[in-house]
Amino acid sequence: MTSPVSRGFHRRRGPAGAEAGKLPPGQHATTDFPVLSAGPTPHVPLTEWTFSIRRGGQALRSWTWPEIQGLPAETVTVDIHCVTRWSKLGTVWRGVPVRTLLDQVGYDAPHVLAFSDGGYTTNLPIGDVSDGRAWLAFDYDGQPLAPEHGGPARLLVPHLYFWKSAKWVRGLELLDRDQPGFWENYGYNNYGDPWREQRYAGD
Amino acid sequence: MALDGNAIGGMLLEIFATDMTSAEATCARCGAVRPVAEELVYLRGPGTVVRCRRCTSVLMVISRVRGLNCVDLSGMEALEVKAASD
Numbered sequence: 001m002t003s004p005v006s007r008g009f010h011r012r013r014g015p016a017g018a019e020a021g022k023l024p025p026g027q028h029a030t031t032d033f034p035v036l037s038a039g040p041t042p043h044v045p046l047t048e049w050t051f052s053i054r055r056g057g058q059a060l061r062s063w064t065w066p067e068i069q070g071l072p073a074e075t076v077t078v079d080i081h082c083v084t085r086w087s088k089l090g091t092v093w094r095g096v097p098v099r100t101l102l103d104q105v106g107y108d109a110p111h112v113l114a115f116s117d118g119g120y121t122t123n124l125p126i127g128d129v130s131d132g133r134a135w136l137a138f139d140y141d142g143q144p145l146a147p148e149h150g151g152p153a154r155l156l157v158p159h160l161y162f163w164k165s166a167k168w169v170r171g172l173e174l175l176d177r178d179q180p181g182f183w184e185n186y187g188y189n190n191y192g193d194p195w196r197e198q199r200y201a202g203d
Numbered sequence: 204m205a206l207d208g209n210a211i212g213g214m215l216l217e218i219f220a221t222d223m224t225s226a227e228a229t230c231a232r233c234g235a236v237r238p239v240a241e242e243l244v245y246l247r248g249p250g251t252v253v254r255c256r257r258c259t260s261v262l263m264v265i266s267r268v269r270g271l272n273c274v275d276l277s278g279m280e281a282l283e284v285k286a287a288s289d
């Protein structure tokens with residue numbers, strides 16, 4: 001039996017200086033912000049935009065844009081890691097902790113599926129969004145989040161690969177049983193921890 | 204940003220061992236029929252997504268997992284490869 005071999009693979013030299021220790025294995029730092037999209041950029045007017053927490057397809061609670069803006073927001077500086085091997089260190093975001101939203105519905109499910117305009121989905125264990133390490137982010141670098149980067153609001157879950165930080169997010173579906181999202185269905189890892197290099201299913 | 208199917212002509216040739224840009228894709232959602240070359244292509248994600256130019260429904264997803272190409276065509280009703288005309 002033969003095993004697949006990818007040609008032209010060269011391991012990068014380890015990062016130096018300030019980047020040392022901040023880059024997960026197999027990642028390199030970039031200073032620009034590549035746009036990652038699996039589909040066209042949706043444009044939903046803010047007057048029609050809502051964020052919902054659902055269970056069994058029924059909204060338990062929905063927030064309008066002004067209601068989200070009225071909640072206590074946090075400014076966070078985090079490193080983001082894309083499975084396509086770039087990382088961007090020290091990015092500054094502003095958003096509402098997902099925990100704040102979950103606390104307003106009283107949740108009991110072990111998993112969530114984030115859903116977005118355009119049909120994108122991604123799944124996460126509830127613990128990864130309920131413990132203060134996930135935000136509904138609407139500002140990037142002091143400016144309203146641009147549509148091509150997921151505005152008006154995206155999920156920000158920087159401790160996982162960036163496909164988990166769903167762009168154009170419109171809500172979370174609470175799930176009793178885990179359900180793979182878009183990229184998880186196509187061979188990407190169900191959890192996606194960059195520090196354990198969980199790029200693909202089985203990693 | 205969307206490109207068109209010509210952007211993945213090389214990748215498709217590698218996978219299917221024949222020119223696929225002229226193959227006619229039928230969208231499973233809206234029924235539109237178009238050469239792959241004219242469909243919408245999104246390259247800059249974890250994998251490559253081809254969408255219907257008329258309704259933007261997903262036609263094809265190509266993910267490269269550990270050096271192997273995985274192709275999902277379930278968004279298409281049909282994919283007709285033109286016979287070589289030589």
Ligand SMILES: [Zn+2]
Pocket residue numbers: 230231232233234235255256257258259260
């Ligand atoms: Zn279509």
